Amino acid sequence: MPSARSKVEIGPGGARYYDLFLNVLSLGQYSHFIKGVIEKMGIKPGQSILDLGSGTGRNDCFMAEKVGSQGRIVGLDISDEMLDRARKRCCKYANISFKRQRIELSLPYKEEFDKLFISFVLHGFEDRQKLGITRNAYQALKPAGAFYILDYNEFDLGRVWFPLRWAFTRWECQLAAEFLKLNIKEMLHSQGFTDFEEKFFLKGHLRLLKAVKPSVSTT
Numbered sequence: 001m002p003s004a005r006s007k008v009e010i011g012p013g014g015a016r017y018y019d020l021f022l023n024v025l026s027l028g029q030y031s032h033f034i035k036g037v038i039e040k041m042g043i044k045p046g047q048s049i050l051d052l053g054s055g056t057g058r059n060d061c062f063m064a065e066k067v068g069s070q071g072r073i074v075g076l077d078i079s080d081e082m083l084d085r086a087r088k089r090c091c092k093y094a095n096i097s098f099k100r101q102r103i104e105l106s107l108p109y110k111e112e113f114d115k116l117f118i119s120f121v122l123h124g125f126e127d128r129q130k131l132g133i134t135r136n137a138y139q140a141l142k143p144a145g146a147f148y149i150l151d152y153n154e155f156d157l158g159r160v161w162f163p164l165r166w167a168f169t170r171w172e173c174q175l176a177a178e179f180l181k182l183n184i185k186e187m188l189h190s191q192g193f194t195d196f197e198e199k200f201f202l203k204g205h206l207r208l209l210k211a212v213k214p215s216v217s218t219t
């Protein structure tokens, strides 16, 4: 069940304006930003990637270019509207598929993917659901595979420039505010992930966190 403290499930009609909203918010820089993030994931031709909460598929099209025709991208999302948009947007890539799936519930993948990606989704879940998602990620990754989380970094909202603080409080959910204080590396470590690497964006307010599944499983 979705949490009442979350806004990460985009309501009816939201999918239509989702990309426009991000484009306006980033002053037209969002595609450039996300391409830069994907560039840092070290994606190689032939790799397989599972995208949790794939939204309108913008990120998946960029990743599909990187893995090439021998690779595979699978996007999971709970919103039919988002899935429709993603399928239309990515229709020229034969190596992408999208499925309706609640990502905090058990997934049917075991050691299938080289990389897992989750962007601007994890902050919208209760801690027990985050544990479900990270457990699923661990299980779906091949040994030595990497889980990439693009989301808010840990920071003190009280010290943020007032207009940004206002926007965050206005648009974001209660769980997102709690996420800013969460030690996500500790949570991932408790699930068996190791070798963390971080890249920061937007003056350190956003983070791409890489967590590796050991080549010999510890769980």
Ligand SMILES: C[S@@+](CC[C@H](N)C(=O)[O-])C[C@H]1O[C@@H](n2cnc3c(N)ncnc32)[C@H](O)[C@@H]1O
Pocket (backbone or CB within 6 Å): 008, 009, 010, 052, 053, 054, 055, 056, 058, 059, 076, 077, 078, 079, 082, 101, 102, 103, 104, 118, 119, 120, 121
């Ligand atoms: C903020 S959007 C991010 C979309 C995309 N990852 C991006 O970076 O543009 C959150 C997405 O997560 C999906 N979502 C929310 N809760 C979900 C759940 N429990 N299972 C699967 N997808 C979910 C929403 O439908 C939406 O597409």
